[in-house]
Amino acid sequence: MVNIIHRIAVKAPLARVYAALSTVEGVASWWTRETSGESKPGGAVHVLFRSPDGSERGRMEFDVLELNPNRKVHWRFKSGPEEWIGTDVTFELSEDGDSTSILFAHKNWREAVEFMAHCSMKWATFLLSLKELGETGKGKPAPDDLKIDNWN
Amino acid sequence: MVNIIHRIAVKAPLARVYAALSTVEGVASWWTRETSGESKPGGAVHVLFRSPDGSERGRMEFDVLELNPNRKVHWRFKSGPEEWIGTDVTFELSEDGDSTSILFAHKNWREAVEFMAHCSMKWATFLLSLKELGETGKGKPAPDDLKIDNWN
Numbered sequence: 001m002v003n004i005i006h007r008i009a010v011k012a013p014l015a016r017v018y019a020a021l022s023t024v025e026g027v028a029s030w031w032t033r034e035t036s037g038e039s040k041p042g043g044a045v046h047v048l049f050r051s052p053d054g055s056e057r058g059r060m061e062f063d064v065l066e067l068n069p070n071r072k073v074h075w076r077f078k079s080g081p082e083e084w085i086g087t088d089v090t091f092e093l094s095e096d097g098d099s100t101s102i103l104f105a106h107k108n109w110r111e112a113v114e115f116m117a118h119c120s121m122k123w124a125t126f127l128l129s130l131k132e133l134g135e136t137g138k139g140k141p142a143p144d145d146l147k148i149d150n151w152n
Numbered sequence: 153m154v155n156i157i158h159r160i161a162v163k164a165p166l167a168r169v170y171a172a173l174s175t176v177e178g179v180a181s182w183w184t185r186e187t188s189g190e191s192k193p194g195g196a197v198h199v200l201f202r203s204p205d206g207s208e209r210g211r212m213e214f215d216v217l218e219l220n221p222n223r224k225v226h227w228r229f230k231s232g233p234e235e236w237i238g239t240d241v242t243f244e245l246s247e248d249g250d251s252t253s254i255l256f257a258h259k260n261w262r263e264a265v266e267f268m269a270h271c272s273m274k275w276a277t278f279l280l281s282l283k284e285l286g287e288t289g290k291g292k293p294a295p296d297d298l299k300i301d302n303w304n
Contacts, residue, residue, distance in 0.1 A: 002154075002155075003154075003264065004272070005264055005268060005269035005272055006269050006272050006273040006276070007266055007269035007270040007272075007273055007300075007301055007303075008273050008300050008301055009300065009301035009302055096302055097302070099301070099302060101301060101302070103266060103269055104269070105269075112155065112157055114159055114255060116157060117157035117158050117159035117255055117256070117257075118159040120156070120157055120158050120159075120272065120276070121158040121159055121160050121276055121279065124158070124272070124273055124276030124277070125276070125280075127273065128277075128298075128300075131300075146280075148159075148160050148161065148280075148283075149159055149160055149161035149251075149253060150161055150248055150249070150251060150253070151159075
């Protein structure tokens, strides 16, 4: 099993960053506008990605395994790209002065395929979107996300 | 051993992207302005990072193990942060229509420590700087690099 890990800090209070990760409205503000479902332990959230021209790029669904207020969010993917099924995404938060530090992981990929390298880069741009959301009030969720290569 | 991998594409000819990775002037245009040494197989390159206020943030030196024109660049770090010593960085290039696709890897970390998560995010921002350099002629090398957390 192989993992993607990133670390980023947002100059915003812990509670604001946690809300962006733990609610449907929050996730819709930095990852993809088309986020729906129930973000609570035992619930499932559906995310749909479109291109700026409106065409569908992909969709995934994850179970919310843990919502530990101001500390941790844990998702497990149950549908989407074949490589994502069964993988885990975690966000671990900590306060650091006037910033909130995020330790991100997308764990348990079966192999370090080129698509994982694409997703690592793409997660980095979405974490920058989350940082912008926390610091300016406006993120860049899909379909306004930064395109990094011919895959998206 | 654990690895960081990223994939990104630059809307620029293969030769231009290869030059940005294989020459001292190129690396100085997207990674850090203070790049010096000999970028040739058997040579060594020194990189020094400063904050915008001019204070030194860190320095590293790597051996150039391979320069395969328009295909691959391979570096091995011999000084710098303790965690980096002995690690390998590779850039594998391929042409994809009017773009150049880059498969980046920073391999052979001993452990997936939090500093590796920071470096993964930081590499992503430097690859975005390389993309900007190829597409607009101007990158964001240190000390103008994007600060992502309290570590840099």
